[in-house]
Amino acid sequence: MPDRKRLCFRSDYFGDRAAWLAFAGLLEDIFGIDVTVLDRLGGPDPTSVPFAWFDGAGRCIANITAFSLPLVVDGTFVRAAGLQSGAVRPEHRGRGLYRDVMEAALRHCDAEGFEAVALLTDTPDLYRRYGFRALAQHRFTGSAPAGGRAGPLRRLDIGSEADMTLLGRLLDGRRPVSDRFAPLRQKEMFLFNAALTPDIRLDLMEEANAVIAWQIGEDGGFELLDIVGAHIPRLADILASLRIAPPRVTVRFAPDHLGWAGTAVPDADDMVLMLRAAESLLPKQPFALPPTAGF
Incomplete structure (x- = not known):
C-alpha cells in the first residue's frame, strides 16, 4: 500500500470554500477549465458528492465526483449517476490514488441504488476494469x-x-x-x-x-x-x-x-461515453448525449 500518511482523504467537501477552490485549481491545472464559473450560475450540482485526496498544503491532488444523472433510455426511466472531474496531478500518478477515489465513488453509487453509472472520457481503457462499456454515439x-x-x-x-x-x-x-x-x-x-x-x-x-x-x-x-x-x-x-x-x-x-x-x-468525437449498467439498460437505437449535457 503506497504511503498515505501525509495525505487526507475527503468526500462531500464542496461546502468548504477552501477545498472547493483547491478542487477548481486541480481542474484548471489538468484540463484548463475554470469551474468557478459555476459560482455565478448558482453553484455546482447540489447532488454532487466528490471524493478526493488532499496533500498537507491543502492542494487537491486526485478527485472524482459522483452526481445524480436521471436518464430516459428507450422510453424507460433509469435512475443513473454520472462521474465527472476525474483527475490526478502528474507527480502523484502511479500511486493508486485515482483507484482509491474511483472505488469510493462506485461504492457510493452502489450504496445509493443507482441502476447505471455514466462517464465521458478520452481514455476508455482505464475504465473497463470497473465494468464500464463504451457506447457508440451518432x-x-x-x-x-x-x-x-x-x-x-x-x-x-x-x-x-x-x-x-x-x-x-x-x-x-x-x-x-x-x-x-x-x-x-x-x-x-x-x-x-x-x-x-x-x-x-x-x-x-x-x-x-x-x-x-x-x-x-x-x-x-x-x-x-x-x-x-x-x-x-x-x-x-x-x-x-x-x-x-x-x-x-x-x-x-x-x-x-x-x-x-x-x-x-457515427460521431468521431474524442470523448467516449461509457456506461456501467446491465445489458438490458443499454440503448438499442442510435443516439447521442447532447453537447450541452456533456460532463
Missing part, C-alpha cells in the same frame, strides 16, 4: 425540412440574470429531448457548457416556450445542440422561426421528437 444529418410555421423569437443572453432565471426554470421543467437516450435533468451542466461555449446561440421560441441551443457547424451549416422546454417543437418550425433555410442540418441528439428523421452518422 450525429443525425439530412436535408432541412420545409413548410414550418414561424413564430416570435428572442435571443437569450448568458450574462443576463433575468434570462438565466428563465432558462433555469425551463431546465427544471424540461421534457427529455429524446426518448432514446437523454438526461431528465442536468441544469447546472447546461448552464456551465453554455457559458463556456462562446459560439452557442440560445433562442427562445416564445409561443412554444422552448429554448433552442444551436450553432453554425464547421461546414457552415445549421447544428442543433439541444432543446429546453416542456414541449419539443418540430424542426421545420424551429428553422422557420429562426428564418434560416440551410441546405442540410445536423442534430446532435436522436431526433425522435422533431418530426424529421436524419441519417445516423
Whole structure:
C-alpha cells in the first residue's frame, strides 16, 4: 500500500470554500477549465458528492465526483449517476490514488441504488476494469425540412440574470429531448457548457416556450445542440422561426421528437461515453448525449 500518511482523504467537501477552490485549481491545472464559473450560475450540482485526496498544503491532488444523472433510455426511466472531474496531478500518478477515489465513488453509487453509472472520457481503457462499456454515439444529418410555421423569437443572453432565471426554470421543467437516450435533468451542466461555449446561440421560441441551443457547424451549416422546454417543437418550425433555410442540418441528439428523421452518422468525437449498467439498460437505437449535457 503506497504511503498515505501525509495525505487526507475527503468526500462531500464542496461546502468548504477552501477545498472547493483547491478542487477548481486541480481542474484548471489538468484540463484548463475554470469551474468557478459555476459560482455565478448558482453553484455546482447540489447532488454532487466528490471524493478526493488532499496533500498537507491543502492542494487537491486526485478527485472524482459522483452526481445524480436521471436518464430516459428507450422510453424507460433509469435512475443513473454520472462521474465527472476525474483527475490526478502528474507527480502523484502511479500511486493508486485515482483507484482509491474511483472505488469510493462506485461504492457510493452502489450504496445509493443507482441502476447505471455514466462517464465521458478520452481514455476508455482505464475504465473497463470497473465494468464500464463504451457506447457508440451518432450525429443525425439530412436535408432541412420545409413548410414550418414561424413564430416570435428572442435571443437569450448568458450574462443576463433575468434570462438565466428563465432558462433555469425551463431546465427544471424540461421534457427529455429524446426518448432514446437523454438526461431528465442536468441544469447546472447546461448552464456551465453554455457559458463556456462562446459560439452557442440560445433562442427562445416564445409561443412554444422552448429554448433552442444551436450553432453554425464547421461546414457552415445549421447544428442543433439541444432543446429546453416542456414541449419539443418540430424542426421545420424551429428553422422557420429562426428564418434560416440551410441546405442540410445536423442534430446532435436522436431526433425522435422533431418530426424529421436524419441519417445516423457515427460521431468521431474524442470523448467516449461509457456506461456501467446491465445489458438490458443499454440503448438499442442510435443516439447521442447532447453537447450541452456533456460532463
